[in-house]
Amino acid sequence: NAGVTQTPKFRILKIGQSMTLQCTQDMNHNYMYWYRQDPGMGLKLIYYSVGAGITDKGEVPNGYNVSRSTTEDFPLRLELAAPSQTSVYFCASSRPGTGTGEQYFGPGTRLTVT
Amino acid sequence: AQSVAQPEDQVNVAEGNPLTVKCTYSVSGNPYLFWYVQYPNRGLQFLLKYITGDNLVKGSYGFEAEFNKSQTSFHLKKPSALVSDSALYFCAVRDMENSGGYQKVTFGIGTKLQVIP
Numbered sequence: 001n002a003g004v005t006q007t008p009k010f011r012i013l014k015i016g017q018s019m020t021l022q023c024t025q026d027m028n029h030n031y032m033y034w035y036r037q038d039p040g041m042g043l044k045l046i047y048y049s050v051g052a053g054i055t056d057k058g059e060v061p062n063g064y065n066v067s068r069s070t071t072e073d074f075p076l077r078l079e080l081a082a083p084s085q086t087s088v089y090f091c092a093s094s095r096p097g098t099g100t101g102e103q104y105f106g107p108g109t110r111l112t113v114t
Numbered sequence: 115a116q117s118v119a120q121p122e123d124q125v126n127v128a129e130g131n132p133l134t135v136k137c138t139y140s141v142s143g144n145p146y147l148f149w150y151v152q153y154p155n156r157g158l159q160f161l162l163k164y165i166t167g168d169n170l171v172k173g174s175y176g177f178e179a180e181f182n183k184s185q186t187s188f189h190l191k192k193p194s195a196l197v198s199d200s201a202l203y204f205c206a207v208r209d210m211e212n213s214g215g216y217q218k219v220t221f222g223i224g225t226k227l228q229v230i231p
Contacts (some may be wrong), residue, residue, distance in 0.1 A: 042223035105157030
């Protein structure tokens with residue numbers, strides 16, 4: 001199993017540009033998450049999904065959008081990139097229901113907006 | 115509301131010495147507790163968890179953690195530190211009362227562990 005994979009690893013965007021961060025998992029996990037990690041701030045949840053076709057906002061959703069058309073894929077869309085979106089983005093997944101909630105993380109995407 | 119506190123930004127320990135990374139939590143019900151490790155330029159990796167039962171849980175790479183309900187703590191420990199243990203460590207909590215639907219997990223801000231040769 002590859003686990004959780006993310007592309008790209010690095011990206012530089014100009015202010016106002018858009019991009020999609022890709023996330024795929026091959027563990028058949030229903031739950032998927034997008035976090036951003038800023039120095040000294042820990043992880044902040046952007047969006048999450050409990051299954052294909054179902055998504056919801058986390059703590060910091062502004063400026064982002066997601067979709068979940070399949071169990072495997074959970075892309076994160078940035079529209080009109082702003083410097084405040086410079087961060088490291090992590091995708092994660094976990095088992096649903098009585099699963100205890102440990103999450104499996106991808107390697108991250110380091111995004112710089114200038 | 116659930117929360118996690120990691121009171122130390124950084125912990126320095128000499129190689130071979132025991133290490134402790136502290137974590138306290140707050141939940142309305144009973145907690146699920148987790149420790150994750152993050153090596154430079156990598157994603158978080160699950161280390162261990164407490165669900166119920168024995169207060170001392172063992173995890174990967176020789177790490178263990180002690181759950182203390184009265185002190186609402188879940189400190190990470192290792193008897194003998196290795197230089198390769200140097201990394202960022204995150205404590206996380208999930209409220210067991212929220213057992214269905216969205217599995218909300220709250221992460222601490224992380225503690226940098228530096229093991230000195």
